[in-house]
Amino acid sequence: xxxxxxxxxxxxxxxxxxxxxxxxxxxxxxxxxxxxxxxxxxxxxxxxxxxxxxxxxxxxxxxxxxxxxxxxxxxxxxxxxxxxxxxxxxxxxxxxxxxxxxxxxxxxxxxxxxxxxxxxxxxxxxxxxxxxxxxxxxxxxxxxxxxxxxxxxxxxxxxxxxxxxxxxxxxxxxxxxxxxxxxxxxxxxxxxxxxxxxxxxxxxxxxxxxxxxxxxxxxxxxxxxxxxxxxxxxxxxxxxxx
Numbered sequence: 727x728x729x730x731x732x733x734x735x736x737x738x739x740x741x742x743x744x745x746x747x748x749x750x751x752x753x754x755x756x757x758x759x760x761x762x763x764x765x766x767x768x769x770x771x772x773x774x775x776x777x778x779x780x781x782x783x784x785x786x787x788x789x790x791x792x793x794x795x796x797x798x799x800x801x802x803x804x805x806x807x808x809x810x811x812x813x814x815x816x817x818x819x820x821x822x823x824x825x826x827x828x829x830x831x832x833x834x835x836x837x838x839x840x841x842x843x844x845x846x847x848x849x850x851x852x853x854x855x856x857x858x859x860x861x862x863x864x865x866x867x868x869x870x871x872x873x874x875x876x877x878x879x880x881x882x883x884x885x886x887x888x889x890x891x892x893x894x895x896x897x898x899x900x901x902x903x904x905x906x907x908x909x910x911x912x913x914x915x916x917x918x919x920x921x922x923x924x925x926x927x928x929x930x931x932x933x934x935x936x937x938x939x940x941x942x943x944x945x946x947x948x949x950x951x952x953x954x955x956x957x958x959x960x961x962x963x964x965x966x967x968x
Contacts (some may be wrong), residue, residue, distance in 0.1 A: 727881075729753045730791040740884040745883055747863040748893040754859040754959045757789045758852030766847045779842035783835060786855065786951065797944020798834070799827035804934065804941075806830075811936050815872060818941045834952055840953040845962060854954035857901035857916075861924055862947050863894045865938060869928055872937035875947045912961040919957035923950045 728750060736742065761782060768778045769866065804814040806826035817824075845851070866878060867887050873879065906913030927946040931938045938946075 727754070727792060729789055731756065731789065733755050740885070743881055743884040744886045745889060745893075747866060747890050750863045751856045751859040751894070751897050753789065754855035757786045757855040757876055760785050760789065760854070761848060761852045769796075775843045779839050782842045783838045783847070794944035794947045795831065795940040798948040799831055800941040801945035802830035803817065803827040805930070811872075814934055816938070816951070818935075818939065834948060838952055838955055841952075841959050845955065845958045847909055847958045847962060849908050850916055850958050851954055853901050853904050853908070854916060854920075854951065857898065857920055857925055857949050858950040858954065860894045860897040860901060861920060861950065862943050864898065865890065865924065865927065865946060866943060867891055867894075870937040871929065872931070872935040872939050872942075876940050878938070878940035878943060909961070911965055912958050915957040915961040916954050919953040920950055923953050 731753070760930075764781055764785060765778070767773070800818040800820075803820075803824040803826050805815055805816040806824075807814060809817065842848075866882050867885055867890050871879065871882065902913070904913075904919050905916050924944065927938075927942070927949065931942045931946075935942065
């Protein structure tokens with residue numbers, strides 16, 4: 727559902743969606759693993775920073791098929807419209823892309839490219855793909871929904887919330903510990919950035935839409951992934967100054 731990874735087709739029933747969100751971070755693990763592999767290839771072959779960074783930006787897009795970027799674009803268009811909540815929800819449902827979405831997408835991808843050109847701690851970034859999806863799953867089952875239907879509700883309504891929250895909270899804790907073990911300063915900065923993104927997401931979604939939707943989940947995921955990159959960059963600059 728949330729990736730382009732080939733998988734056997736199954737019949738969607740309520741009982742086999744009860745724990746689906748628990749496995750959402752696995753897509754982040756695949757993305758992070760591919761990023762680490764790509765960095766290894768670049769190190770062995772001497773591939774330059776620009777090509778390295780460009781492919782690094784494209785890896786999550788190729789794995790997910792751009793589904794989260796689609797949500798980012800729809801949400802950006804809606805927020806930048808400054809319309810009322812119902813109009814914003816209608817804008818998110820519009821299949822056409824607006825100018826603000828194009829501007830926001832270009833700015834985000836350009837920033838990610840620049841950060842990948844500069845950072846060294848890609849192992850922390852790789853874990854960040856798992857962390858962002860664990861937090862996204864937690865948001866899905868703990869935050870108020872703006873709509874009673876849609877792709878997000880197809881997973882939230884049948885979800886076993888207690889089990890889902892427990893599993894995703896454990897994964898979040900493991901990710902937080904992992905990034906700190908890899909690099910303490912980067913890990914602390916990344917955890918702080920991810921927590922801040924979660925708070926911003928809750929505030930923005932409630933203010934603009936009255937709750938979260940599948941599109942806002944994509945917006946949050948892209949925001950967090952970019953924030954993780956920025957946090958690693960900032961922590962590395964601080965380490966150099968120290």
